Amino acid sequence: MALRRPAECPRVWIAALDCVTFEVGAEKTYIVHKDLLINASRYIKAVLEHGIQMVHELTKVSTDTFDIFLEWLYFGKLVLPDIKLINLSPEAEEWDDDREAEHANFLQCLLDLYDLASSLDILELRRAVVRVLFWHLSWPTTLFPDGGFLEQVYENLQPSSQFKRVLVHDFCRRKVLSNVRRNAAHIREQSERFPPEFLLDCMERYSSELNNLVFYPLRTNGRLNIADYYEQDTN
Helix, strand or coil: CEEECCCCCHHHHHHCCCEEEEEECCCEEEEEEHHHHHHHCHHHHHHHHCCCCCEEEECCCCHHHHHHHHHHHHHCCCCCCCCCHHHHCCCHHHCCCCHHHHHHHHHHHHHHHHHHHHHCCCHHHHHHHHHHHHHHHHCCCCCCCCHHHHHHHHHHCCCCCHHHHHHHHHHHHCCCHHHHHHHHHHHHHCCCCCCHHHHHHHHHHHHHHHHHHHHCCCCCCCCCCHHHHCCCCCC
8 A cells, every 4th residue: 555645735734634535546535534544443543643644545445445434434334235135035036147246246345345444454344344244144045255256365365364264164164064074075176166275274174173073062063153253452
């Protein structure tokens, strides 16, 4: 993320004292209230504590993603792309031709938001996105993302990302835990569909679940707990 000082114009400088400027992609400039950003973003807070007024260039962020971020920052809610109810229906004959595109667009929006929250170090936004991802994937007729999406996840996010953990654990949840050994073989068969890093994480998850099945059979029911994906504040 490149940084530079605003234009040397006194009126612009004075007006910007209580605001932070973002240039998003090559399309749009946003002026955002500094106090809101300081409360949300540890990165922005650290930068401004050094007395630096600057323009933040977010060249890889879309205006759609930044608009959703601002809605969350100012109003505390995530306004995400729609998935039509018929495309969440358990009845396959009700689905329309937009089903795959709607699910893919929804997940892409979540990933882009999480990536933005990571780059600006906004813990509460990361938590909010993970909650939405968790409940979205928990819906029985939700489509699991394809290999291209998972490649983005592994290229852009940290290894310890809760976003990544939810994806791995949900993929494994979709298999019956009593057939863990068979599912491990199934994972190896997916080597051309998914990134190798994702498959290794799945194998590790299956190994963990196999141990639980042996030592704690009554506790292993294949269900995920949202509390396990709550990102702790390490600062």
